[in-house]
Amino acid sequence: MVQSAVLGFPRMGVNRDLKKATEAYWSGKLSQTELLAEAKRLRLAHWKIQKDAGVDIIPSNDFALYDQVLSHIQDFGAVPERYTKDGLDTVDQYFAMGRGHQKGGIDVPSLEMVKWFDSNYHYVKPTLQDGQVFKLTATPKAVAEFNEAKEAGVVTRPVLVGPVSFLHLGKADRGQTVDPIDLLDSLLPVYEQLLVQLKEAGAETVQIDEPVLVFDLPAKTKAAFKPAYEKFASLGDKIPKLVFTTYFGDIVHNLDLLPKDIYAIHIDLVRNPEQLDTVLGALGPKTILSAGVVDGRNIWKTNLKRAIEIVEGAIQKLGKDRVIVATSSSLLHTPHTLASEKKLDAEIADWFSFASEKVVEIAVIAKAVTEGPAAVREQLEANAKSIQARATSPRTNDPKVKERQSKIVPADYNRKSEFPARIDAQQKKLNLPLFPTTTIGSFPQTKEIRLSRNKLTKGEITAQEYDSFIEQEIRDNVKIQEELGIDVFVHGEPERNDMVQYFGERLDGYAFTTHAWVQSYGSRCVRPPIIVGDISRPAPMTVKESKYAVSVSSKPMKGMLTGPVTCLRWSFPRDDIHQSVQAEQLALALRDEVVDLEKAGVDVIQVDEPALREGLPLRSGTERDAYLKWAVNAFRLSTTGVEDSTQIHSHFCYSEFQDFFHAIAALDADVLSIENSKSDAKLLSVFVDSAYPRHIGPGVYDIHSPRVPSEQEIKDRIEEMLQYLKPEQLWINPDCGLKTRQWKETKEALANMIAATKYFRAKYAK
Numbered sequence: 001m002v003q004s005a006v007l008g009f010p011r012m013g014v015n016r017d018l019k020k021a022t023e024a025y026w027s028g029k030l031s032q033t034e035l036l037a038e039a040k041r042l043r044l045a046h047w048k049i050q051k052d053a054g055v056d057i058i059p060s061n062d063f064a065l066y067d068q069v070l071s072h073i074q075d076f077g078a079v080p081e082r083y084t085k086d087g088l089d090t091v092d093q094y095f096a097m098g099r100g101h102q103k104g105g106i107d108v109p110s111l112e113m114v115k116w117f118d119s120n121y122h123y124v125k126p127t128l129q130d131g132q133v134f135k136l137t138a139t140p141k142a143v144a145e146f147n148e149a150k151e152a153g154v155v156t157r158p159v160l161v162g163p164v165s166f167l168h169l170g171k172a173d174r175g176q177t178v179d180p181i182d183l184l185d186s187l188l189p190v191y192e193q194l195l196v197q198l199k200e201a202g203a204e205t206v207q208i209d210e211p212v213l214v215f216d217l218p219a220k221t222k223a224a225f226k227p228a229y230e231k232f233a234s235l236g237d238k239i240p241k242l243v244f245t246t247y248f249g250d251i252v253h254n255l256d257l258l259p260k261d262i263y264a265i266h267i268d269l270v271r272n273p274e275q276l277d278t279v280l281g282a283l284g285p286k287t288i289l290s291a292g293v294v295d296g297r298n299i300w301k302t303n304l305k306r307a308i309e310i311v312e313g314a315i316q317k318l319g320k321d322r323v324i325v326a327t328s329s330s331l332l333h334t335p336h337t338l339a340s341e342k343k344l345d346a347e348i349a350d351w352f353s354f355a356s357e358k359v360v361e362i363a364v365i366a367k368a369v370t371e372g373p374a375a376v377r378e379q380l381e382a383n384a385k386s387i388q389a390r391a392t393s394p395r396t397n398d399p400k401v402k403e404r405q406s407k408i409v410p411a412d413y414n415r416k417s418e419f420p421a422r423i424d425a426q427q428k429k430l431n432l433p434l435f436p437t438t439t440i441g442s443f444p445q446t447k448e449i450r451l452s453r454n455k456l457t458k459g460e461i462t463a464q465e466y467d468s469f470i471e472q473e474i475r476d477n478v479k480i481q482e483e484l485g486i487d488v489f490v491h492g493e494p495e496r497n498d499m500v501q502y503f504g505e506r507l508d509g510y511a512f513t514t515h516a517w518v519q520s521y522g523s524r525c526v527r528p529p530i531i532v533g534d535i536s537r538p539a540p541m542t543v544k545e546s547k548y549a550v551s552v553s554s555k556p557m558k559g560m561l562t563g564p565v566t567c568l569r570w571s572f573p574r575d576d577i578h579q580s581v582q583a584e585q586l587a588l589a590l591r592d593e594v595v596d597l598e599k600a601g602v603d604v605i606q607v608d609e610p611a612l613r614e615g616l617p618l619r620s621g622t623e624r625d626a627y628l629k630w631a632v633n634a635f636r637l638s639t640t641g642v643e644d645s646t647q648i649h650s651h652f653c654y655s656e657f658q659d660f661f662h663a664i665a666a667l668d669a670d671v672l673s674i675e676n677s678k679s680d681a682k683l684l685s686v687f688v689d690s691a692y693p694r695h696i697g698p699g700v701y702d703i704h705s706p707r708v709p710s711e712q713e714i715k716d717r718i719e720e721m722l723q724y725l726k727p728e729q730l731w732i733n734p735d736c737g738l739k740t741r742q743w744k745e746t747k748e749a750l751a752n753m754i755a756a757t758k759y760f761r762a763k764y765a766k
């Protein structure tokens with residue numbers, strides 16, 4: 001019999017219940033007991049969905065109150081001393097690491113949070129000490145959740161992040177020099193104890209995630225697999241059987257690192273179906289293949305016929321008992337259920353499958369290959385009909401868009417003049433001081449703003465009432481910036497639900513949802529719009545608000561757009577045409593918007609590309625070069641239609657830009673703002689080494705945490721930056737937009753930022 005397996009299920013719940021509960025807990029409206037009860041309710045509900053769908057292997061420990069890697073950090077006792085010294089209880093210590101804690105005389109910033117591979121999910125980085133000691137907690141979450149499921153009648157397969165991935169994804173704490181992978185020997189006993197406990201609790205198998213295997217790994221990390229998995233093999237029946245799990249890429253280049261004679265190996269056959277034969281050839285004589293054929297990263301209905309063919313290929317080689325049908329990765333990256341979407345056009349809705357529908361697909365595929373297609377004939381026929389309907393639908397194709405794409409010429413990718421001429425023209429217009437201050441675009445999205453938008457959606461207020469409300473918000477934002485003394489203003493983006501969804505809702509070729517939330521980090525969720533057809537801009541998208549903002553502002557006002565690559569990456573993209581084609585269509589739409597903003601009197605325009613880095617293929621090599629070529633071209637196409645005197649900014653909220661710095665430079669943006677406050681200022685040396693000529697604003701404080709940075713902290717940060725950047729190229733700004741913050745902390749933090757800037761202005765005054 002071919003078993004079906006799910007690698008992980010979204011945690012938020014059908015109505016973002018976990019988000020609501022954690023945020024209520026943080027604001028003191030829910031007790032810890034109530035929060036934990038809600039978390040339990042969600043876990044039980046999610047196990048039930050999978051059980052009812054007929055899934056054979058259901059995961060546990062895929063749940064986390066904030067982030068699954070953070071849960072491992074805590075359970076392994078890898079909690080830096082600054083979070084243990086004040087006696088916070090376990091739950092508050094956990095959240096303190098995730099989002100910082102500034103209450104009751106305790107003031108501790110969060111740990112660094114970074115992208116989970118090439119997804120829009122963020123994990124908390126294990127932050128390790130020289131001589132780090134690991135100690136398994138008395139009540140490991142993996143064991144507790146396994147027992148909880150068992151009591152509810154579901155025998156699950158616990159999910160663990162494997163030891164090599166845990167260390168490889170970590171870093172040395174500030175001031176420490178340890179290479180995390182050197183800590184393997186100290187970490188393995190903790191895994192051993194945990195696996196033994198899981199076995200004693202009744203777990204027959206464990207999903208051990210080693211996704212770093214898809215990377216090009218340093219020799220030391222490669223060398224860590226053998227001792228780690230030999231150690232586990234030596235434990236024999238004392239521990240559960242291990243399903244060594246990889247996803248988001250192929251593992252062909254690392255086949256020699258696969259543990260010999262391991263129970264099972266999972267590979268992602270959605271992303272890399274071509275790896276199947278090679279991996280099959282490398283499996284040990286008894287090893288099971290877990291075939292990831294249902295996409296954990298996108299929302300398209302699975303082509304069941306194609307998935308079954310792939311699985312049959314594996315069965316031919318291995319036999320039915322050595323194949324598991326699985327999701328390609330955890331379903332964390334997909335929304336909870338399509339059933340909540342009441343407003344989607346029926347034709348289009350029939351093309352989609354969210355997490356709750358995907359678990360059914362998995363069970364259907366397993367049944368088809370176990371019992372034969374006749375056993376699921378109805379499902380297969382309905383599926384074939386949907387797949388065919390999408391492939392032939394005229395809604396995916398717009399000849400006018402294709403025609404415009406065919407007319408793009410090389411000059412469309414270039415500004416009129418080089419940077420020196422441009423910056424002169426811009427400075428004449430803008431007259432900015434040394435160390436210009438700005439913010440990244442969004443200001444706090446208050447409850448009032450969200451409720452007002454909600455009322456508009458429900459028809460409880462008119463569009464005119466909503467517009468006046470937004471204008472009032474913009475006026476308030478301008479006043480606050482005037483009082484703070486900021487140099488380049490933003491309108492604050494109050495009219496936007498999200499920086500990608502907002503544009504998706506205004507572009508032809510997109511479908512958007514009402515409930516299709518996906519966790520991005522902690523309690524924060526996004527509703528990625530879905531690219532269903534060729535994209536074009538029926539009308540200006542941001543000009544009305546920006547024009548109004550300019551009219552009420554005493555200082556230069558930045559227009560704010562989301563770049564083509566970010567719109568693409570943070571949407572659910574089409575899988576029937578190449579992403580470069582979709583990016584180009586988005587770029588053309590944005591180019592028109594940029595030009596319209598300029599015409600409306602907006603002299604500074606920021607085109608955010610925070611997802612540029614995340615789109616970089618995970619392995620180095622030709623694929624990366626090809627990606628960067630089209631991604632950079634898309635950005636340039638969207639921004640080069642303006643005069644020299646219009647200043648183009650771009651923003652990146654990640655600090656790992658060293659390996660593709662040449663691409664950032666090639667964007668030719670006049671000013672870059674980049675996340676930097678949580679990383680070593682040394683990273684900025686790439687700007688020096690490459691004699692980067694244009695302007696840069698490395699973020700001076702972290703915006704993900706409610707914690708207010710002191711003036712001194714910001715001064716220290718600027719001082720460090722000035723070791724690498726010339727004063728005349730340095731801008732002062734936060735790491736990213738402020739939409740997730742409250743006004744009180746925002747004003748305090750920005751006031752400290754301005755005070756720190758004034759100190760340096762005085763210091764450098766001629």
Ligand SMILES: CN1c2c(nc(N)[nH]c2=O)NC[C@@H]1CNc1ccc(C(=O)N[C@@H](CCC(=O)N[C@@H](CCC(=O)N[C@@H](CCC(=O)O)C(=O)O)C(=O)O)C(=O)O)cc1
Pocket residue numbers: 120445447450451453454496497498499500501520521523524525526527570610653736739740
């Ligand atoms: C900058 N980042 C972004 C990423 N991806 C994006 N797509 N957008 C980003 O900004 N990736 C990297 C980073 C960090 N990631 C995030 C992700 C999400 C948020 C965030 O703040 N999310 C909000 C939801 C935003 C939104 O869509 N809001 C809507 C709906 C608001 C709502 O919940 N309304 C209620 C009714 C009103 C009420 O009762 O409050 C409802 O519908 O029930 C809107 O504003 O209209 C979040 O809260 O999770 C930030 C960074």
Ligand SMILES: N[C@@H](CCS)C(=O)O
Pocket residue numbers: 440441442499560608610651653736737738739
């Ligand atoms: N302009 C956006 C960028 C976020 S990456 C904002 O400020 O929220």
Ligand SMILES: [Zn+2]
Pocket residue numbers: 440610651652653735736737
């Ligand atoms: Zn950002």
